[in-house]
Amino acid sequence: MKVLAETSKPYLYSILSAACMAVAWWYPGSVQAVYLGWLWAITLVIFFTSKSHLYRAAFIGGALQTFLDFYWIKSTVADFGGFSWLSSSAIFALFIIGSSLQYVLAVFIFKQLPRWVHSRAIAVAIAWVSAEMLAVRIFPWHSGHTQIAFTSFAQAAALAGAPFLSFMLVWICDSSLALVDRSRRNALLFLPWVVFTLLLYYGIKSTHFFDTSEGPTLDVALVQANISITEKHNERLVLANTERYLQLTHEITTPNTLVVWPEAVIQNFIPAGVGHILNDPTLALFEEFELPLLVGGLTFESQSRFFNSAIAIQPNGNVLLPYHKQILMPFGEYTPFGDALPFLRVIHPINDFSAGEEVKVFTYRDLAGKKLARVAPLICYEDIVPQLSRHSVLKGAQLLVNITNDAWFGDSMAPYQHHLIAAFRAIENRRFLLRSTNTGLTAIVDPLGR
Template identity: 35%
Template sequence: MTALLPGAVCSAVLMTVAFPKPALWFLAPFALVPLLFAIHRKPAAVSCARVFAACYACAAAWQLASLWWIGYVTIAGMLALCLFVALIVAGALTLSWWLTRRGVPLWLSLPAAWMTYEAVVSYLMTGFPWLALGYTWQPRTAAIQIADLAGVYGVSFVIIAGTAAVTQLLCALTGSSPFRPAVTALAIAGAAMAGSLAYGAARLGELDREAPERSIALACVQANIPSNVKHDPRLDADVLRRHAYWTCEAAASNVDVILWSETALPGYFHERGLSYHTVTGLVRRTGIPLLTGMATYDYRNGAITYHNSACIIGTNALPGTAYDKMHLVVFGEYVPFEKYLPFLKLVTPIEGSFSAGSRPVLLELDTARAGRVSFGPLICFEDVFGYMARLMASAGADILVNLTNDGWFRSSPGPYQHAALSTFRAVETRRPLVRATNSGVTLAADRAGRITHVLTDAGRRTELAGMLVADIPVHAPRTTFYAAHGDWFLVLSCIVLVATTIAACLRRVQA
């Protein structure tokens, strides 16, 4: 283990800095090389237990260094999440090592194992695919266009194929393995990289040549309400005052709609209290509809159910059909098995649980300039999940809208990571995406995932108040391969790994 530790530590550091921030994306293909070279250089000289221990140490350090900001909300939950995900990472890398000892080339075992790891963390226990490797390449616009074919996971494959190639080349140069597998790995990685760049260049050219059918002018209000203020009923009037100030500033720009962030309204709008009277008066005064997040409740089967919702409040001061958030954050919006394991509430700050919505609902707005525009709402971390954006696109959304409150996480890497991964939903569905946040990062991205507008002050994008005005082009809707077929690439990767593992086991039995 001691001999493997330097490689594990080095890889943990490189993996951490490849993600925002500081977003040193060019390190991504090389980040795991120190660890992999250490365990593959002399595979017969190390035991499976030592390999797993080194991989787990690397993965745990990487997860903790990248996701420490979750501790602002729940330290116990952050530790449990990071250490659990590290088990999956270590298991995947150890399985890849074991397969290479059974004659499977690294260029096959590593991508299959890594993509299976990303599949597991994307779906197990509601999923948390936050650190998918492909997100590191968000600044590389051409390279991420393959996301409309295979999602962010296609980009992850290109990166991890490069990792396998570099590792095999180093092993060949040091005499640890023959050159033929290294040449094959380099050919595969080179083809994957060249293919993704060529596809990206072609797609970007096509998108840039396509003229929009219309455009809509909108403004996002970033009120920067601290968490201790946002959840103190005694300060509701101050919360609304801050939102109203920036809303009036935005109204001067003659926009078609103004966006507020997730649960921006204190209390419950339909109870016709302070929020109701303030917002309806504001909408009437400005003459501009408001698309906002709010908490709602209703009665179902004789019980009250609470929802994290979004709706448009029109100029007639009446709310339209609301969308209830479908994918809830475990320990953030609900506690699993709360009825049977009440002690689990000790790891979360929430006082009660939300209930999930049952279907995607578009928020539609009729405008004089752009006609009817359909917004596909993604609340909080729903923009982390490709399937949620696909649902909204399939329902007919013209624009994806992410309403979120990352104020809990201050100016940590969390809001920057969230902003980077959010833009992939635009590429996957070929819909523009707008983010209205409480404290940052508020932005607009085009169909290619390029950030076209962002609220910033002297380079700072978080913990500041302001408003962002953007003109969003609306194009004829299209259905991408990824939107139509979902995570087919992850399924294929899992099948390849299972088949390869079974074949390796059978060869061992026959031997």
């Protein structure tokens, strides 16, 4: 019976930890997710105390969590990429297998660490966070994301990002379990609690600072018309859809309000160097507003270069050179390996978009030429990639603005999961983040991630 228990232990705790993390991601940004994140860390540490079957059990746990958390990928691939039920199922299966390798990688790294690292109850934290950062993933989630509702702790992300929260979660739980074992007990096991206390102090002070500080303000209006995917891609409704956004924008009466429209609202292709709204019949519709606008639309530079862009319009009608989306959605905006494997374009014929090559920071000015704000656009899931936001802030961005179309996710948890990961860009960069969506979760996130 003892042999049976030892054999089943890794599978039991791998499944338990996977279930905890999966359910936490069903309630993104909630207090429940905070508790489940800590319970996940405890079960993960116990899993790594198993003597055998670690690789196989890790793969099973990874597959379970991926299936439970990313169930919406199958329907999204079918809707966004136009794939059949069979093809989208195959893609989802490959996604599950690929994502599960992160857990296997964590076991591999754990086994390579020297004995002195294991003796200090830090090996699991090193192995897990290394796997989180090294694994190639379409959606770069971290276990530390579960802690955003624990505001004072979540501020640690401003120091070293969400992976730092992941590390602290596992390190604290590993050391605490080691303290129970008298043979492993030593003074160093209290170190993570000392660090945790300092981080909470930092978080409390940061929260107080941002809650009591005053500075320049900017009025903003995030316009959401709730247009379904079917309506959005109906060519006969292009003008009507644009008119719905124009009608909502007419309700904005405060001067110098930054108006934000979601991703790809303008479906007519605009010349990238248009210069002024009167040089294009679609942009001319904005003439009457005299407001700073950031609008999602399609642009082109030549007959072979098309872009998913963010178009900045000044109150005087000048149009800045647009920001082009840099991270394109596979199968929706381009065909992966299409040049190397031409048959893929036959199976999945779409017009490929070109990727942008740099971040942009738009400087908005009022009609008198006074600077209003320096704004960095992020399109779609570019707001879940920390590097783009960081580069934008280093270029002087005072405000991060994400325009997206989460309607592809349907009635699932995906828009809320997307929002949770994106909110960490606000904490990491100490900037407000505006999120303007076609449907779903339009929001303003403060520098504390709230």
